[in-house]
Each structure stands twice: as structure tokens, then as C-alpha cells.
Amino acid sequence: MIMGRVSKVLSWRFFILFSLTVNVGFFGSILYEGVVSLKSLYTAREDQTNMCSVKDHEAHISRSCSASTSITEIEDRSKKVINFDHGDPTMFERFWQKMGDKSTVVISGWQLMSYFSDPKSLCWFLEPEFAKEIVKLHKLVRNAITDDRYILVGTGSMQLFQAALYALAPPDASKPIAVVAAAPYYNSYPLVTDYLKSGLYSWAGDAYTFDRDEPYIELVTSPNNPDGYMREAVVNRSGGMVIHDLAYYWPQYTPITSPADHDLMLFTVSKSTGHAGTRIGWALVKDKEVAKKMTKFIELNTIGVSKDSQLRAAKILQAISDNCQHLGNHDDGKSFFKHSHRLMTKRWEGLRDAVRQSGLFSLPEFQPRFCNYLDRVAEPHPAFAWLKCEGDIEDCESFLRGHQIITRSGKHFGADSTYVRVSMLDRDETFNLFLERLSHINS
Amino acid sequence: MIMGRVSKVLSWRFFILFSLTVNVGFFGSILYEGVVSLKSLYTAREDQTNMCSVKDHEAHISRSCSASTSITEIEDRSKKVINFDHGDPTMFERFWQKMGDKSTVVISGWQLMSYFSDPKSLCWFLEPEFAKEIVKLHKLVRNAITDDRYILVGTGSMQLFQAALYALAPPDASKPIAVVAAAPYYNSYPLVTDYLKSGLYSWAGDAYTFDRDEPYIELVTSPNNPDGYMREAVVNRSGGMVIHDLAYYWPQYTPITSPADHDLMLFTVSKSTGHAGTRIGWALVKDKEVAKKMTKFIELNTIGVSKDSQLRAAKILQAISDNCQHLGNHDDGKSFFKHSHRLMTKRWEGLRDAVRQSGLFSLPEFQPRFCNYLDRVAEPHPAFAWLKCEGDIEDCESFLRGHQIITRSGKHFGADSTYVRVSMLDRDETFNLFLERLSHINS
Incomplete structure (x- = not known):
């Protein structure tokens, strides 16, 4: 034996x-x-x-x-069971270890005790320091327009997504407004839209098949979770409102081709910097009334957002901006996005090798494009791999579970069960074990 | 002039x-x-x-x-406009300034990055260190039983309140379950119960007048917000479930007469230690299935709770416990609860003096009781004053607004507009200005 x-x-x-x-x-x-x-x-x-x-x-x-x-x-x-069900971004821990004290936050017992960050501001619980760093980082990466936008903070972007539904849904409609997203869509969207059986909004499924002649809210995740492709709204009908979830529109995942310029854009530190445990997201919102209603939602939902976490997020963003601004090419290791882009490139190369070696799976193919941030042509390297079982394997999730690999079935994303979503963001040890194991699965 | x-x-x-x-x-x-x-x-x-x-x-x-x-x-x-509409607990800042580094938290950039605190635990996003400090503090203060309870963390106790509604409401009922509280009740309860027009639960008003023969959820806040009285459930009918909001059951506000021993109890650092900006609450829950569903709510609502804030809250609770345990009577100034109890006593004495001087208002009267924590008889000194305008003043809120004092009208609490709720927790400067001004208001 x-x-x-x-x-x-x-x-x-x-x-x-x-x-x-x-x-x-x-x-x-x-x-x-x-x-x-x-x-x-x-x-x-x-x-x-x-x-x-x-x-x-x-x-x-x-x-x-x-x-x-x-x-x-x-x-x-x-x-060892490899759990790649969640997109837990622990792969970024090593970068922040290397950064040392630059990203350390120190909070005294008497600081940040009030509910209020800036009572006169529309978003009264947004720490001004964090808002400043958000603008600075977007201007540096050039991935989103911040001018003439209201900045809102949320307890992760999932809270901001719900705030957006609350803000966009007509308050006195006779029935809930339809919420749609083009399949495959992030599986949390239907769950989070419907868990409280709200009379304001309800999940209406795949945007590609939405044909009701009524107002709707379309969710556009770009790059998309789970498949990594860049996305645009697909319904494009009058009475439609769009929420852009741009959690993955950062240089490590996809080429930054132009600054996003939508009415309502969501971001999160979970995926941009890897700080999922901090539960901080932000929204860039054009319309004042929408921004006010989103703020009201967060006031009712959690009476604001942790100030400790906002202070920490500000420090993290500042560390990224400072290092990116002052570096030559020889110092790329200190640039969070360049470093992370290199890691993601290697992981995707490894994954494609393993898939080739096995012969039982396939992966999406992506077009390289010019990235304004990296200043060169680059390929997308999404945070999730949208893996397809080929041949006669009908339930890819169960099949992989038999090999002690836990993934999330395509059926949760409005797709079929020959697909699974695989996190690409776990720690090196686990990710490499996954590659080893995947490459040896064959018919 | x-x-x-x-x-x-x-x-x-x-x-x-x-x-x-x-x-x-x-x-x-x-x-x-x-x-x-x-x-x-x-x-x-x-x-x-x-x-x-x-x-x-x-x-x-x-x-x-x-x-x-x-x-x-x-x-x-x-x-100067005195805004006592909110219960912003900034009066506690001075204590924490005095405490110095003992309550300072330091978090490195690479720490607490994962979504998970303890993946095997029922509440997978609860930091074990924070859970430990919760138990320690309750055992020290003797204000709640923690044995055989599940501990859950929330983004403030308002999120846990919604988690409790979600967990207790039957998921497949033909209509929303009724949610009631005895008037005067915390004005956020009806707003937060109804803002999403949930099909699971809906606000049904004053518990004293609830006479429907159907399941219900009763909210019991004790000591009560806004009036400071100790409370018990009032409906007491079959099919009833009770949520105990014990945010103010701490020695600075009320005598601790016995450890609370209910099925579902909510607490928050906002009012216990004064750290409202940290947005951390906790629940002590007897039933495993209820605890699981509450956890599920927080997973869907905000994908867990800020780990930074939990770490900070743990540090704060630890500082309180350490100082309370190791002090003789001569060192009372370092005991958070004894110090805060003294401050609240002085504030209430000052308020009663001002009310007497003015002659236009009245206040609730409270019975002194033996406090197990202070080891002596003590009077309640609630976090809010439930002030009544006497004579022919019908709208107390408007009347005080005319004197640049902003309070919250009794009508929002299911009471009449001769009452207002006044925060007792603002900084000394503002509170003393309020006393000066109030005492000079007369007919």
C-alpha cells in the first residue's frame, strides 16, 4: 500500500x-x-x-x-478536501505580509465612537478619509469615473446591491419590480433578491429571456461572475434601470480598457485588495435621489457601516496608491496590481495546463486587450474559472466532489450542471494541490 | 445689545x-x-x-x-443647535481617552483577510476571541446567562433584530407574521420591520392592543427605549415568540437585579461600551435552528460581519473586564461601569434640577433596586429621558425646536406628541448647554 x-x-x-x-x-x-x-x-x-x-x-x-x-x-x-466553493481571496495575504507596517492600522479605544462620520454629508456614515482614497485609487487605475458621483460606503458590496434595489424599486408599485441578470449570473443575486419576499422587488431570472413589457432592474457584472467575460446590459428596454457590479474590474483580473462610466457602480475591497473579512464595499452613484435612498437603506439595515473597517480600508487603498505611484518597472513587486496580475497569469497558465493534461474539462477563452493600467496588451485572468466537464459527465460538481474538490454547480448560476465555478483566489498550497489533482483526473 | x-x-x-x-x-x-x-x-x-x-x-x-x-x-x-435626536454615545469618549493604550487595537494589512473566522462553527463569521470576551463580560456583570446559548455576531443589534425576524417568521405562511411591541416602543422597530415590505413579517403596532388570534413576534426592550422602564412581554398568548432587546441592561443605566435568561437576547457595544461607530452587536440564542437561520440572514445580508470591528470590540470588552476584576473600591475610576454609573447619576440629577427649575416639563420616576453588580441599591438612569411637556403644550418636539433643541417626538414611538425622547449620552459640553437652556424655558 x-x-x-x-x-x-x-x-x-x-x-x-x-x-x-x-x-x-x-x-x-x-x-x-x-x-x-x-x-x-x-x-x-x-x-x-x-x-x-x-x-x-x-x-x-x-x-x-x-x-x-x-x-x-x-x-x-x-x-484533503479542497473547498473552492467560495471566492475567499486568501491568495493576497502574502503580498500584505511583505508590505509590513505600511498597511497596519492602529485605532485607540476613544476613536470613531460616534455613529456619525460626517453629519452634513449625504452619506453621513462615510469616513472622509476612505472617500478620498477611493477617488485617488480610481484615478490611478483609471477603471471608473468618480467625478460628479456620490460615493457611498456599504458593509460589503452585497449590502450596496440591496440598497440599490431598494433605491431603484418604485415604492408604491402594485407589484414588485422584476430583477434580472444575463445567465450565467452570480448565484447570490436571486437568493439575496428574494430571501425577504420583498414587495418592492423580486427575481425574474435570465435577462436574455426577459420579455415582460414593464419596468425592470438589470444587474450587469463585468467582468462576470462566474464566467469572467466582460458584460453589457442585454435587455435595453425603456423603464429599465441598471446596476453595474464592477467587483472584478481591476488590473489583476482583466485589462482596464476605459474608465467605467455608469449611473450606479459597485466595488468591494474583498476582490480589489483581498480584504474580504473587512466587509467594505463602495458605490459610485450619479443620481442624488438614488444615492439618498441607498443611504437610507443602510441606515435602516445596519445604522451605517463600521468606521474601524473604513479606516483600515483607507489605509490599504493608500498603501496601494502610494506604491503604485512611486515605482519604476524594476519595483513591480511592490505594486499590488502588477504583482497580483503576475500571480493570476501563472495560476491561469497552470490551470490551462492541468485541464489539457486531464482531457476531461474545458475553460472559457479570452481575447487579449490593451490594458491602460499595465500599459500593454494583457489577457483576462478571472477570479473564478468557469470549468466545464466534457464527455458524458452530466453533474460536474458531483464528479469533482468524488475527487474531494468542492466547487459550485452551474445550475446555481442559471446554467447547466456540466459547469462548475472554481475559485482562483485560494492560498498557494491549496491551489497547487488542486492543479495536481485536477490534472490526474482522466477517463 | x-x-x-x-x-x-x-x-x-x-x-x-x-x-x-x-x-x-x-x-x-x-x-x-x-x-x-x-x-x-x-x-x-x-x-x-x-x-x-x-x-x-x-x-x-x-x-x-x-x-x-x-x-x-x-x-x-x-x-447653537442641540441635537439630541439620536442616542449617540459620545459621552463615553473621555473614559476611553483616559484608558490609553489598553484598548488600542493594531491590525496588520495581512490579518483577517478571509471571509471566515471559524468555518466549523455555526456562526462561521464570529471571531472566537470576541465570543470569549462576550462570555467573560456577561459572567462578570451577571446581566445575562450565556451557558447553553449560541453566540452570534451582527453589524450592530439592528441587523440581529432583522435576523431574528427572518429566523422566527414561518417561511411559507400565507401572510406575514405580526410584529408587535408595547408602546412606547423604539421608533425604529416599525420602520425596520416594514421598509422592504417583506412577505415574512409586518408591523402590527402596540402589543397592548394586539388581539388577533394568530402567531406573532413580540419585541421586548428592557430597560425600554424610550422611557427607561424595565419590561416584560405583555401579549403572552400561544403562538407567540419574543425577542428581548437588552441593549441597555448594563449597570450604568439600570440596576442589574438578575441574569437575563430568555430564548433570544440582543446586545450591542453601541450602548454597553459607547462604541456606536464600530457597528457590533451580539445575540444569545437558545434554539439551534433559530441560531442557524439568523446566521443565514447575516450571510445573505452582508456575508458576515467585519472582523476588524470584532477584534476591536474584543479588545474593548477585555479592557473593561480586566479593569473591573482587578480593582478595589478606591480605583472605581478605572471601572467602566462604576464610572459611567456615576456620570449618569449626575446627569439625571442635573436634568431633574433643570426640569424643576423650568416648571414646564415632567420626567418618569423610577424605583431604586438592589444592583448585584454595584452591590448596593441604585436608581435607574436611562440612556434616554422620556420628557413630557406639561400645561398646554401639545407638540413638545416643535416647542423645544423653537429653543434650538432637537428631540424625537413621542408620536414616532406609538405615544402622543406631548412627549419627546432626549438623548442623555452626548458629550459634556452639549449636555450642560442643554441643561442650562432647558432650565430657562418657562411660561
């Missing part, structure tokens, strides 16, 4: 080497469990003592320098 | 002296604008140079040591 496992390990060789390429080097000075673990696997097969000494600047590696330990780890690895 | 103002100022003498009594001494070493401002008024009348030198350890006082400056300030004070 042990021999069987060892032979299985040998066939992993290519992927371990690949993983090393992906992981080692960029943050060579950071101890990261993923790197250590992959290395210990490598040393178990090739030249245990050798590898342990060559890379001894990466601490703790010696703890894995015996074949028996490694075989246990291999066993653990093959059993 | 200037002489007129000066003579008006002279009649303020009693209140200025009173204010000095309230303000000076406890945090003598803290520079506080309120104290400075009141003092400079005093020096304008009595002995300018004298007062300036006597209390010179309170910095910056010299800037106000001239009669002309003080007259301008007096003019400003008489024009």
Missing part, C-alpha cells in the same frame, strides 16, 4: 516542479506553508538531504526531511 | 457652576473642550485672571481669558 502511494507520488513530479516555479522566488524571504509542503514532497522523491540544505533559508523545511514524514503528508494531501 | 447678552449670561450662573461640578475633577488631567468652554464663560463674569491661573493644569484655558471672546462664545452658545 505504501509502495502504491509512493508510485502515485512519482507521477506528480511535473506538477510539483510546476508548483515550485509558481511559488518560489517572488516572496523568497517569506515562510509560507505551501512552499514548504510542496518542497518536502519533492525531497521525498529526489534527494532528500540535498534539497533540505539547498533551500535552508526557507525555515522549518528540515521538519519534513524524511521519507516517512513525507509519505504521511502525501496521504494527507490525497485526502 | 451686548449688555443684554451679558445680563442673560449672569442668570446662567447657577448652571455654569453646576456644570463645573459635573465636569471637573473626574478626568482632571484630560483636556476637554466642554470643560474649557464652560470655564471661560465663568471667568468672563467672575474673576477672569483668577480662574485662568487656578486651573492651569487644564491646558489651553488661557485662550478664552478675555471678556470679549467670552461674549462671542456666549452668543454662539445661545444659537
